[in-house]
Amino acid sequence: MTSERKDWANHHGGCHAEAPPAQAGRCQAGAAAAPGTDDEFRQEAGEVRGDVAREEVLGPRSGPAGRSDSQSRGGSSRHSGCEACGGAEFSCGGAEEELEGEEGGASGSGGGRLHVPPAALDGLAALAAPESARGESGVVAVTGGAIAAARAEPERHAAVDDDSDAVRSREMVVQREFAHHHSGVARLNNGSFGSAPRCVLDDQAQWNLQWLRHPDEFCWDPLSDGFLAARKGLAELIGGPDVDEVVLLENATTGAAIVAVDCMWGFLEGRFARGDGIVMFDSAYGAVKKCFQGYCVRAGAHLLEYKMPFPVKSKEEILHSFEEFLKKEKADHPARIIRLAILDHITSMPSIILPVRDLVRLCRTYGVEQVLVDGAHAIGSVDINVHEIDADYYMANVHKWLFAPPVVAFFHAKAHHLSRLHHPVVSHSYGTGLLNETYWVGTRDYSALLSVPKAIQFVKDFFGDLENYRMSNHDKVVEMGEMLARSWGTCLGAPRDLFASMAMVGLPPGLNIHSQDDALKMRTRLREEFHVEVPLCYAGDSMSEKDGSKVVAYARISHQVYNKLEDYYVFRDAVNMMLAEGA
Numbered sequence: 001m002t003s004e005r006k007d008w009a010n011h012h013g014g015c016h017a018e019a020p021p022a023q024a025g026r027c028q029a030g031a032a033a034a035p036g037t038d039d040e041f042r043q044e045a046g047e048v049r050g051d052v053a054r055e056e057v058l059g060p061r062s063g064p065a066g067r068s069d070s071q072s073r074g075g076s077s078r079h080s081g082c083e084a085c086g087g088a089e090f091s092c093g094g095a096e097e098e099l100e101g102e103e104g105g106a107s108g109s110g111g112g113r114l115h116v117p118p119a120a121l122d123g124l125a126a127l128a129a130p131e132s133a134r135g136e137s138g139v140v141a142v143t144g145g146a147i148a149a150a151r152a153e154p155e156r157h158a159a160v161d162d163d164s165d166a167v168r169s170r171e172m173v174v175q176r177e178f179a180h181h182h183s184g185v186a187r188l189n190n191g192s193f194g195s196a197p198r199c200v201l202d203d204q205a206q207w208n209l210q211w212l213r214h215p216d217e218f219c220w221d222p223l224s225d226g227f228l229a230a231r232k233g234l235a236e237l238i239g240g241p242d243v244d245e246v247v248l249l250e251n252a253t254t255g256a257a258i259v260a261v262d263c264m265w266g267f268l269e270g271r272f273a274r275g276d277g278i279v280m281f282d283s284a285y286g287a288v289k290k291c292f293q294g295y296c297v298r299a300g301a302h303l304l305e306y307k308m309p310f311p312v313k314s315k316e317e318i319l320h321s322f323e324e325f326l327k328k329e330k331a332d333h334p335a336r337i338i339r340l341a342i343l344d345h346i347t348s349m350p351s352i353i354l355p356v357r358d359l360v361r362l363c364r365t366y367g368v369e370q371v372l373v374d375g376a377h378a379i380g381s382v383d384i385n386v387h388e389i390d391a392d393y394y395m396a397n398v399h400k401w402l403f404a405p406p407v408v409a410f411f412h413a414k415a416h417h418l419s420r421l422h423h424p425v426v427s428h429s430y431g432t433g434l435l436n437e438t439y440w441v442g443t444r445d446y447s448a449l450l451s452v453p454k455a456i457q458f459v460k461d462f463f464g465d466l467e468n469y470r471m472s473n474h475d476k477v478v479e480m481g482e483m484l485a486r487s488w489g490t491c492l493g494a495p496r497d498l499f500a501s502m503a504m505v506g507l508p509p510g511l512n513i514h515s516q517d518d519a520l521k522m523r524t525r526l527r528e529e530f531h532v533e534v535p536l537c538y539a540g541d542s543m544s545e546k547d548g549s550k551v552v553a554y555a556r557i558s559h560q561v562y563n564k565l566e567d568y569y570v571f572r573d574a575v576n577m578m579l580a581e582g583a
Contacts, residue, residue, distance in 0.1 A: 173462070178562040186567035188534040190558040191351065191377060191502050194400040196455065203454040204405045207447040223446060227439060230452035234398070234410045237456070237466065239385035245418065247411050247438040248449045252376040255395030255411040256288045256342075257424040258434070259372050260295040262417075263340055267299035272339050274300035277329070279341040279368065282307045285348045288374055292342070304329060304338070308347070310539060311493040311504075311551075315355040322359060326366040338368045343391070345375040346382065349537050351502040351556050352494050353382060357389050364390075377401060379410075380459070381470060381500035386412050393417070401473075401501055401560075404455040405448040411438075462561070473501035477559035480568040481505045487572050490551050493539075502558045506551035510579045513538055513553035522553075522578075530574035532567075 177197035181187065187195075196204070207226070211218045227248060235243045249255055266272040278292055278301050297303060306325045309317055329338070341363045345356050356373055363371050373391040378384055380401030386394050398408040413421060413434070422430065423437040430437060463469035478496045481503035485491050490506030492499075513519050519536040526532040535556045557568070 174562055181562065184531055186530075186532040186534075186570045187560075187563065188532065188555075188557045188567060188571060190560040190563075191348075191400060191556065192535070193406060194397070194403070195560060195562065196399070196403050196405040196451075197458055200403055200451055200454050200458055201405060204447045204451040207450045208445065211446065223450075224439075226446075226450040230449060231410070233453050233456045234379075237379060237384065238394070238410075238412065239387050241386050241412060242415065244435060245412055245415055247435055248452075249395070249409040249411050249438060250444075250449075251407050252374060252395045252397045252409045253285075253287045253291065254424065255393070255409060256291045256372070256374065257295070258411060258421055259340070259393050260291045261424050262421055263292070263301065264295040264299045266339065267296065267301060272300070273337070275302050275336060276300075277302050277304045277333075277336050277338040279304045279306060279326075279329075279338055279363075281305070281342070281344060281347065283310070283347040283350065283352075284342055284344060285374060285376065288342065301339070302336070308352075310350050310352070311491070311506075312352060312495075312498065314495060315353075315358075315498065318352075319355060319358050319362065323362050323366075326362060326368075330366055338363075338366075340370045340372060341368045342372045342374060345373055345378040345384070345396075346500055346502075348377065349535060349556060350493055350504045350539070350554060351377070351499070352504070353498045353500055356391070360390050376409075377500065377502070380466070381473070381502075383467075383470075398452055398455070399448070402452075402455055403458050404452050408448050408452060470500070472561075473559045474499065476563070477501055477503045477557060480559065480565075481557060484555075484557070484568065484572055488575060493554050501560070502556055504554045504556055507536065507553040507555055508575065508579055509550060509552070510582075511553065511575070519553055525578075526571070526574055530570065530577075532571045532574055534571060 230248060231243050231246045235241055235246045278296055282305050309321055343356055343359050344354055346353050360371050371391040372393040375394055375396035377400055379396045392414050394412040398404040399406045418434050421434045423441060425441050427441050429440050459466055459469050478499055481492050484505045488508045490508060493504030513522055516538045519538045523536045537554055539552050
């Protein structure tokens, strides 16, 4: 019996028999499978795509008059093994300039050589075609994840004809997994809430049903083993820290509260002097700002706000200005100790990747005692290695960019801090360690947290690995951002290497956005009139110059696997229409 279960038992009825070995084994392996859902989906997908799979893997069948099916459609395809990695390569013919010119140079068409890594081949087979869906030849479907993975490899980038069976097969998987989305809406705001695919939602439903069937039994092995599987999976994705340094939370804001409460007690207990500082960026997420205002300022902390340059030219510009800020603070207030710095890995609005490793080093150099990194948008968007970052605390939402259901977050703390930290909701496990305290926070819905392994598996099945997934979103969002900026005669708010899965695109001055209220009204109009969902922000005094005009407002566009090129064209055309009308 784990320590978490022992602690829970002390408050909920004493001893309880261990779960049967079969049940425990299933839970230790990961999330519960959804009977009749994944297999049913894979069976249907295999039947629908049987011919497509055969053509993609073995080459086209012969069509009329000895011509292949693809040749009959005006194209050709063939495949061969890849000697370099053991994957497969496909040659696809088609029009190479279909989306150039008026569509802003968007990629996604044309012929070329498509490289499919072995991980993506295996993963897509697992996602789309179980044994029951395979033919006598044992052929499996190569679908969209393989294509996305191949496109994500910079050295092997290849365009695929939008009319090809491979692309239609990819779209079939995406449409099925995200069929719950409201049709007819250009969703360019994945960053706020994320989106879980059908297979993960099915897994979540099975966890919830297991709880409803027998909650007392569920609180033993299934819950504990499921939590452990989720924490192990996340630990592997963030550089492999000790799994006991990683806890599950409902939201990254809860992680901020854990650190803020500890900091508050530092002031109340006299460990910190009244007036000691807490540093944060002016771009810090609003809830995180208010968390430290609510807990720490009232206890005696002095908040020091660093103004991040935006638009920004390079990461060096950020590092230089932040170092100057720390130097000035140390010179102006030599007796003040900065107890904590709060850094974003990816800022929310405006959205910029910050060089967190270098920023943490600067904090150490200038005497900042502890550092919290808010990685709410990071996991699934950028590489995370908590050892290399070397912050005291790191937190991130898993539902934003890693396909988990809402809401799931993780919190990592260096081991020597753990005994001092507490969940902000005091419950039965208070005082037994942060791991136990986060395990049981009263009766709640655990299903989203327990579905994390399924979400991680979805990424592996569909994209081959996390790097392919990240690069796919990054490349496309930058491409679409540049297309929008060209169309509007504006610019991006940062170099492409400072964008992850979101990009800041300058809005035309003719929209007459002169305040955040104006930006909110424009966003509402885009939603209600044009069915475009995209966050807008007023940059205030931070202005970029282009052709003599001042850009003072930006759109934060996202890209996720379900997005289509048309989503961005609808946004482009809506803005152009409003400009023509005088906004």
